Amino acid sequence: MEENIKKELIKIVGPDNFTEALIDLVSYSYDASANDHRPLAAVRPTSTVQVADIMRLAWENEIPVTPRGAGTGLAGAAVPVQGGLVMDMALMNRIIAIRIPDRLVVLEPGVVYEDLEKALLPYGFFFPPDPASGKVCTIGGNVATNAGGIRGAKYGVTRDYVLALEVVLADGRILKTGASCMKSVSGYDLTRLFTGSEGTLGVITLITLKISPRPLAERTATAMFSDLTDAGRAVSDIMHSGVIPSVLEVLDENALKVLREQGGIPMPAARAMILTETDGYTETEAASQMDKIVEVFKKNRAFAVNKAGSKAEAQSLWRIRKSVGSVAAKLRPANISEDVAVPISRVPDLLNGISRIATEMEIPFVIFGHAGDGNIHPRLMYDPADPKQTDRVHRAAEGIFRLACGLGGTLTGEHGIGLSKAPYMEIEHSRVSLDVMRAVKQALDPKNILNPGKMRL
Ligand SMILES: Cc1cc2nc3c(=O)[nH]c(=O)nc-3n(C[C@H](O)[C@H](O)[C@H](O)COP(=O)(O)OP(=O)(O)OC[C@H]3O[C@@H](n4cnc5c(N)ncnc54)[C@H](O)[C@@H]3O)c2cc1C
Known part of the structure; x- marks a missing residue:
């Protein structure tokens, strides 16, 4: 970074909140995705006035600025791919x-x-x-x-x-x-x-x-299915049954197998498990909603339904759901976690389609996610040292994007586009749509200094 700009930045944020130390720059070069790129320097502003002064300086000198929160993003959106300055917002925390x-x-x-x-x-x-x-x-x-x-x-x-x-x-x-x-x-x-x-x-x-x-009462239950389509239909039926569960999560048979074989958790062999929670402001409200959901499970041929009898039991069901990702990640040195979403009625097609694509590509995978809003997280495991497997995993991911968009869905339900999904924007968005996004970017940031290189803008 040029000396005069460095001096100006230090004047704005003070010496303690400016850094170009290698250890800091390496930390700022990552988020929770597989992308990385090192910035020239980083600043930690403590007020809006400081942020405005930094942006004016960056604007005049055409320096790329990448805002950063905690760097937990899963799409590379906080990675300063064109170098420049990282603006770490952590100190503005009141x-x-x-x-x-x-x-x-x-x-x-x-x-x-x-x-x-x-x-x-x-x-x-x-x-x-x-x-x-x-x-x-x-x-x-x-x-x-x-x-x-x-x-x-x-x-x-x-x-x-x-x-x-x-x-x-x-x-x-x-x-x-x-x-x-x-x-x-x-x-x-x-x-x-x-x-x-x-x-x-x-x-x-x-x-x-x-x-x-905050709701005052909750009920938690799981249901096991021997057919993925039955589980998918149960999700869709619940969502138009008049009850809206606060949680409706699905785990596929591979996720259950991984939990059983790698996690040592005694899960039954099933094609799918649904974990659900209802909430309300009285115990009766939460319980009566859960009764209705259990009816839907049974109508859709669930072969085992387990209602948590206590808070401790509910928590243990939650631990199972929360450990899937980390247990599955142990299967291979690396993994890609996607987050496509589709209309709720298309969840069964998405689940079946993801299984087909990953099986055809011979990629170990698990599927879990927020079935209640159609947002599914297939996790594809691979060894980055094996170029053929790496190529197959990327082709499988692209196949999943095409599948979801073909079902009327979207590339990402919650993780965002960032760097990881930028090459696939055309699968979902028309030329007109991308032109409009670029026109907005051009109007607000004609010098392209704010987080450049993201979202294919
Ligand atoms: C274990 C794990 C679980 C996760 N689970 C979920 C989940 O359930 N749901 C979900 O949605 N995501 C999840 N994520 C992804 C991630 O946590 C979210 O995207 C989160 O919102 C990112 O917050 P962050 O503070 O880490 O932002 P960062 O990763 O630092 O930044 C993300 C994006 O926000 C921009 N940004 C940050 N602060 C500002 C600001 N003040 N002004 C302008 N732009 C800014 C950055 O430039 C970047 O583009 C998960 C990630 C991990 C690692």
């Missing part, structure tokens, strides 16, 4: 206001998801998206990727809760979007434009989120 009568919270982007959960707990409220990385990922990262989680079927994703944003644009101007109201249709919905924009349109510096009253 919860500014919890306004229960207004059902909202105002906070800086570096707040960790779990810290927000802890802060809301005493009020009996929560921010529902609940990504599995919640212990470490930031709310800024959640907004920038429109993160989701296991409660998506009932509670939706991050986008459904973002009311207003403060964003620093590429040239350093400060934009305020949205309103602190439950409703607003005033002008274009700029809040939605920046939500899920993966740091390519602006740096988010303040977030206003809608929050929800």
